[in-house]
Amino acid sequence: GAVVSQHPSRVICKSGTSVKIECRSLDFQATTMFWYRQFPKQSLMLMATSNEGSKATYEQGVEKDKFLINHASLTLSTLTVTSAHPEDSSFYICSARSLNEKLFFGSGTQLSVL
Amino acid sequence: GQNIDQPTEMTATEGAIVQINCTYQTSGFNGLFWYQQHAGEAPTFLSYNVLDGLEEKGRFSSFLSRSKGYSYLLLKELQMKDSASYLCAVAGGSQGNLIFGKGTKLSVKP
Numbered sequence: 001g002a003v004v005s006q007h008p009s010r011v012i013c014k015s016g017t018s019v020k021i022e023c024r025s026l027d028f029q030a031t032t033m034f035w036y037r038q039f040p041k042q043s044l045m046l047m048a049t050s051n052e053g054s055k056a057t058y059e060q061g062v063e064k065d066k067f068l069i070n071h072a073s074l075t076l077s078t079l080t081v082t083s084a085h086p087e088d089s090s091f092y093i094c095s096a097r098s099l100n101e102k103l104f105f106g107s108g109t110q111l112s113v114l
Numbered sequence: 115g116q117n118i119d120q121p122t123e124m125t126a127t128e129g130a131i132v133q134i135n136c137t138y139q140t141s142g143f144n145g146l147f148w149y150q151q152h153a154g155e156a157p158t159f160l161s162y163n164v165l166d167g168l169e170e171k172g173r174f175s176s177f178l179s180r181s182k183g184y185s186y187l188l189l190k191e192l193q194m195k196d197s198a199s200y201l202c203a204v205a206g207g208s209q210g211n212l213i214f215g216k217g218t219k220l221s222v223k224p
Contacts, residue, residue, distance in 0.1 A: 043216040049209040
């Protein structure tokens, strides 16, 4: 079956530093990738939609200058959390949509900002 | 607006049957998904309904009524490993994204 690789699975960083999360579709082309955030005991919330070769579309309340998204190829999207703060600590998950409209999730990244 | 409701928590006994309900109000609808999620892990796909009716897949079944904005996930012959959160999600976003409910935490007890 289709696989989406998300890396790293867990990261701990100091406040003020930047963290990059990669989402890669291993055996299919993903024209669209979605980035979700999930705080403890809460739902998955869409942060942004990333289309290959164009600027990401951010949901209301998500700062585009803080959460930089790059979708440079049909198999790779990256999310960079810039100047991370403790309140950015969360579980980040990507999902990739294949050409036949199916969605596949990455394994998630647990970010802890000290 | 977008709204998906499901119970916060449920408890059931090993070997029993449990039904998790989900009601939704979304601006668009391209199908309803059920996912299982263990703490700290990504959601795992369980089922997809786009037409009314019951879809059965082993111990798991999912039902959809589009006119009522209602779905349920039915788990039979519960096992301890079924203890997890179950997320109802509607494909209704403007970008083709999923809109998730808050999840139902199911605890299966011996």
